[in-house]
Amino acid sequence: YLHSTQSTVTDAPTKKNIFAPLDTFARRHIGPHESSNSEKMLKKLGFENFDEFIKTTIPPSVLSSRDLKISEPLSERELHKRLDELADKNKVNRSYIGMGYTGSITPAPITRNILENPAWYTQYTPYQAEISQGRLEGLLNWQTLVSELTGLSISNASLLDEATAAAEGMAMCVSTALPKMKKSDSKKIVFFVDANCHPQTINVVQARAHDLGVQVRVGNALSDLKDHSQSSSEHLVGVLVQYPDTNGQIIDYTPLKEKLGDKTPLLAATNLLALTLLKPPPASILLGSSQNFGIPMAYGGPHAAFLACSDEYKRRMPGRLVGVSKDTSGRRALRLALQTREQHIRREKATSNICTAQALLANMAAMYAVYHGPVGLKQIAERIRGMTQVLAEGIQKGDAGDVQGSGLFFDTLTIRVKDREALLKKAEEQGINFRKHSTENTVGITLDETVTEADVNDLLRLFGCNQMASEIAQAMNGPKPLPEAFQRSGKVLQQPVFNTYGSETELLRYMHHLQSKDLSLTHSMIPLGSCTMKLNATSEMLALSKPEFMNLHPFVPKDQAQGYAELISELEKDLSEITGFDAVSLQPNSGAQGEYAGLRVIRAYLDAQGQGHRDVCLIPVSAHGTNPASAAMCGLRVVPVKCDKDGNLDMSDLASKAEKHKDSLAAFMVTYPSTFGVFEPRVKEACEIIHKNGGQVYMDGANMNAQIGLCSPGEIGADVCHLNLHKTFCIPHGGGGPGVGPIGVKAHLQPYLMEHPIVSTGVGEKGVPPVAAAPWGSAGILPISWSYIKMMGANGLTHATKIALLSANYMAKRLAEHYKILYTNEHGMVAHEFILDVRGFKASAGIEAVDIAKRLQDYGFHAPTMSWPVANTLMIEPTESESLAELDRYCDALIAIREEIAEIERDEQPRDSNLLKNSPHTQRDLLVGEWKDRSYSRERAAYPLPWLQEKKFWPSVGRLDDAYGDLNLFCTCDPVAAEEEGERPY
Amino acid sequence: YLHSTQSTVTDAPTKKNIFAPLDTFARRHIGPHESSNSEKMLKKLGFENFDEFIKTTIPPSVLSSRDLKISEPLSERELHKRLDELADKNKVNRSYIGMGYTGSITPAPITRNILENPAWYTQYTPYQAEISQGRLEGLLNWQTLVSELTGLSISNASLLDEATAAAEGMAMCVSTALPKMKKSDSKKIVFFVDANCHPQTINVVQARAHDLGVQVRVGNALSDLKDHSQSSSEHLVGVLVQYPDTNGQIIDYTPLKEKLGDKTPLLAATNLLALTLLKPPPASILLGSSQNFGIPMAYGGPHAAFLACSDEYKRRMPGRLVGVSKDTSGRRALRLALQTREQHIRREKATSNICTAQALLANMAAMYAVYHGPVGLKQIAERIRGMTQVLAEGIQKGDAGDVQGSGLFFDTLTIRVKDREALLKKAEEQGINFRKHSTENTVGITLDETVTEADVNDLLRLFGCNQMASEIAQAMNGPKPLPEAFQRSGKVLQQPVFNTYGSETELLRYMHHLQSKDLSLTHSMIPLGSCTMKLNATSEMLALSKPEFMNLHPFVPKDQAQGYAELISELEKDLSEITGFDAVSLQPNSGAQGEYAGLRVIRAYLDAQGQGHRDVCLIPVSAHGTNPASAAMCGLRVVPVKCDKDGNLDMSDLASKAEKHKDSLAAFMVTYPSTFGVFEPRVKEACEIIHKNGGQVYMDGANMNAQIGLCSPGEIGADVCHLNLHKTFCIPHGGGGPGVGPIGVKAHLQPYLMEHPIVSTGVGEKGVPPVAAAPWGSAGILPISWSYIKMMGANGLTHATKIALLSANYMAKRLAEHYKILYTNEHGMVAHEFILDVRGFKASAGIEAVDIAKRLQDYGFHAPTMSWPVANTLMIEPTESESLAELDRYCDALIAIREEIAEIERDEQPRDSNLLKNSPHTQRDLLVGEWKDRSYSRERAAYPLPWLQEKKFWPSVGRLDDAYGDLNLFCTCDPVAAEEEGERPY
């Protein structure tokens, strides 16, 4: 039943058919693409062929017996053609729908040099700070931008979208309030949301709150709130408003703030661009989307959301946070700060489950601000405001409708019209979309940076105004000034970075300079266990350069998005087939969101079965930190399950805990192959135990790359599973996002998948509320995974899995002669990743995993995953995309490092100052000053292996001082160049 | 009359009109885009405003009084929209026209990481070898590819197109034969061209030969040649054939070769891809286009042509040649070899005028071969051959036509059809183009890599064949084997580079590794005098990513290329306006080709006036080497004109020579502003002198960037002028090409502009024959210059000129305190460039220009133009695109170097080993081994200025040993890695 060796998939195609295209993709994707190489690797492991190897690696009980039903692979050119066909089926109207999504102009150099540049998009999250200073600086710029415009001191390095950012803000309020509440307090916890927030935001917040046992009241914050805040049976933990609101109105929230006082935080969703003109609202937490900073709408995402807070909330800040610290030689250096807040440390007590965010988009938005500078941004905002005023004036002159509200607006008008259907029809005929408000006969129009005078004239005509925009503008004599109370005063964005790179040449060099500090897949392999850093092929990325995919508003009528619809349904089908499930939802925009979504679906299902009380979630101690955090977000009680010494689930512990909680057991979360890198033989049995005790099985599919075509979550017995498309399915990591975390489910769960309040996802009325702002989350990057599957076909995908397993086992085999491999199966095999146990070196040489990780930088390599899932170890996942030569180079480096450790063990190098402890070595360290007190040469520090003389990547700073940075938290750029000021603590 | 200060062009746009777009381009293009910066610069020079500055810099007699009539500037987004409109007017048919242009698949990673990557396309020609090892390696791969497939030992680093390569081959034959001929020999020199070469090739060769006084005989080389070679009145210098020929026939030229013997060289135009299957023809010189190695047709170009020769011709090889040499520490290093052949040394005695070639395209084609490897290339060729056989078989079965010839073909069929018009009409209805042979009722079909089974079926149907391609293929049971005489035997491309990078990951890393060695505009300014290394903006490059521009065959019916037609006519019009001429031809694909074309037009005009005997060309000694070389190619006698000590034309020498030669004076070639970087005040007078004596004035417009909007060749008095669009008009240099060298002419010359034998350029019957293979030369890159002009508008262009002049004068002013500026005008002003006179340091410190150039690399900078136009000097041209900060950084570096020289002068550093003499310093030099015998620290070597610690670019090899490389010429990659073999001389 095992699939054949498929060497034809990877070697250059044979000419069984003279017409067969030769630009086949699988052999380009797979690193050891010549069968001679895979044969060498099999031989090293003592196998004659793939069948034997696979049977020894994957337990027979788990191996699938079916063939994947996926359409025949397309060649790269066929794929491009098919993508063009789909693009043609998307109709790019002028969309004035607003609601958090507008047109925006991405400066061409940013598109080309960041979005379309593999040296940026293949970067990993900047945990290895010394080889990530470029993107860290980009993200610090982002944080500075957000801080400056919101007027709040702390901003994180991005969140997923505006709606989830609002939910995160709500959760911050709850977790701030809870410790202050008495245990005995029986008050209901209430979060108030103004009804004039975007509907999708309200929906997402409601659902998240509901799961936390928090009641959301939706109403008019200015008028309704008195009652709530004073209700004795309720505890108001926060109030969310929108500024300008979803109808476009700019409202003064100072009275509200005064009413709330210091105890109850005010939160506001806002518009960064509007804040260049408007005074920020008096909120403690401000959030929103930065999409209008040069990021395409992309039918819903990805875009970077922001969240900023005042100092008092900083330790509850969700997501990653870049901070300024220093390196060992005291030089300024950036790194991720306050890591201890995150889930891998705090698990179910973490503030949030957010892990992958939107780093690439945050970098782009920040670069947009760097290019335009404070003056340029303000001009863009003023132009939009001016055009909106002209439009409002003109609509009033016309006979079709009345502009609603106070007359104070930035970019959005709400208009009562006489005959909405007629208007919308006429508009659509002209390729124009308006927002169709839920209020009868009301439409919304939001203008943006891309709008032209001709566009405004078209709108005026639609509204029966017979004056031209220019006439109206002339008569108005410039936009009305904002009332003083709303006018932003004082200068923002005076930092040099926002005032230096205004010419394309300077911007280009700045982007390339940042890039030059960062190690990415363009340099060498990044074998991060659990992260699947595989090839992100250019052909897969093409849709991101096509306006038909990029310029679609997420809420357009469905007939304008037929190309997306087709692509989405094909991708859902293929992923269902691959995972062995009946349905897939592509809405979650990260793996962690997928976990949360999956657990929500389980809860909804249980509820429908009258099992709503079930609230226990069993989670193995080896689970990724997002698992318990997501469970907690869903209001589940986490009960840990042990693992045995081989890294397998402790089946008797599982059985007894399942039994013990059988009346309240809701779910079991399990990663397969396990986070320890083994295919557990008894996983099916585990699933049966859970089912027997009334629970549902949630599989964390982060490790799906080890399964495709060989086994599947559905067949193993899972009920739901998320996938990280940004791991297994080739969406690049982008330096920490974007990602997509779809969930697959069995048929019984399908009715409970996520719906959406504006555009139905087709699930139906039993569907749970959305977990993301847009119906298909980050739709814009789905073509990447779709393309991958289309070009690989069933054989290609299956072969890729085999090579991923083979590469891991090959490396493990080579390294086992020098290091201890922590977990293997009974045949000594690992899955697609494995853990190097380096804990013994602490005693023998004073060396820890971090020292090896940093020394690897001197060898031009990114470290494996460090200290996860086991402290002080290194987890290696090579993926199928690396060539045998590259696998060997990495092994050679680790073996050479082992020898360097041996020198310490033999006392040939001092324990406190040696090649590892002093690593990484920077150019400056090696070149500047004297070379004394060093027991090794400069040459050995820099070029420990001969090929480094030809191909050397340099860390741009020395080892980071993390503790220092956390103690002295700075999360924005200096107002003036550091050297000049000299006041910062570095 | 002077245009206003235009500060609004560069500062962020003001809101005089609220609808005005804000994505304006001029301020992004211009480096000192804030008026505060230009004011600072003016002030440093002692001016209050631009008017004063310009009047002092440009002689009043030369200043123009008119305003440029160019359409209002488009914003970047408006430009993109307009470009899309034009794209829609190009109709991309399936073109089977062949004739040297076919479809080809550019692998997506090569498009993205080379063609669309500024770190590749903004590179300069690799004269500074130490910071150019990446592209040098790419070009060495190209040479190896060509050498291997042609079986000839020497290949150059690319030529402009197949037709001009053939002409260069012809010229090599002539210049080889001439020295062997007796002076008294009155034999006619004859070059024979087989009639079955591509018609455009024949045409270009004929014209070039004619100018050299060589007679071309066109006929059947196999049958007609006996007579010619034996004619006593003629001296046959070479024979050109095509293999496979223009009709697709593969012919055995061994008998011809035998007939010719060793004395008369056989040349063949050939197809590299076919040579993976076919034995190379027995020629001493092989040439052709590499367009089918993954380069888009682009309506004619740019594509890299190749030319390879046997060893005996190597010193006559035109174009650049990469050779393997070593650096000062004995390590293998690449550099341009045999430079002494080139025009800047040999002037009118040079073998060829070729300067800018097609480096970027050669790099792409070589990378295509690197990716596919020998096996992949052969498969592609076999698939094409197989499909062509199926098609031939099917056409024979059909009733519409008969395949002509012997049945031996690779990719091209010639078919006699019953009713050609009907067939062509039906084909066109289906979006299909055939070649319309000049022979009645004959069509040609050429298949290529992009052809699919469905395409072949469509063709079969058109020819009335009612079998499907698959049936025919099955019946044929695989392509017929080639007759043994034609079969290629033996392995080619066994070098590691063609057998290592077959996965996309490996290819990606290889491309990025090469890139990392090369300094480009993404790093720092490249102020090469006479080269105008300005911003190559992303928006300007967009057409190169659009299939509607890239996938058009140059010989399609004109109604399929309306977008191009419109763009070309707009560009011609704008360039005419800018240069003050009446017409422009865009055909020449380099500046040197422009010179040659312009002189040809002059000769044709003179001829028509009965002045065909005029053959003297006056050229100032300061002229660029291509000027005399081009004049010589046109059969003109070069008479040098002196310059005075201020760098101005010696007017009395000019007058006396013009007078002396008044009966034979054909032309005067003059560069303006002069190559010495001054606006000569008496240039109009010079033009009058020439005209008075019956000559025409040819202006070399390489320095047009100093003129636009302020003065113009036409107004100054020139009759013809070429422009380098790859300088002034933003086509990137691409590491040594592509380029476009259009010529502008006064009305009296317009009828003599270049025509084309296949697609009329509209000039008419008086037009001279083409100077390039395609009617509009490198049409595919014309959108770049078109976009630049459209986005800048008249004001933007004029302001750019002012800033270019200002930047040069600003730098000259700062540097004048430390260096001698060689030439200035009477007010002490320079033009857009200036010469640093460093000749005095030879005596004072043993330092030459080259030492400063190399030391600049340590400062992260590319050297200025070295030793041209004056030996042992440096010529600096900053352009308008550099920010004031960057200009200052460059000045700071030069000033610091001056101080390093002063230390030598003061004997604080030894003359033979100091910071300059040992430069550039590589990482390895500084890190490896002992640091003794050095009078300075490692730190000072690497970080002479503080900002280098943040932003350092490293040369990847030490200073090159040029003489060594020329003595030991190696121009291909090693068959195995150098280290392993150890036989090569490094």
Ligand SMILES: Cc1ncc(COP(=O)(O)O)c(C=O)c1O
């Ligand atoms: C096992 C596992 N589960 C879940 C996640 C969370 O995925 P995301 O980062 O997309 O939220 C990860 C991410 O590293 C993971 O490794």
Ligand SMILES: Cc1ncc(COP(=O)(O)O)c(C=O)c1O
């Ligand atoms: C003054 C001058 N004329 C002519 C040329 C030749 O132009 P091209 O290299 O495009 O052939 C150059 C090129 O550097 C030049 O500087």
Ligand SMILES: O=C([O-])O
């Ligand atoms: O790849 C770089 O351009 O650094």
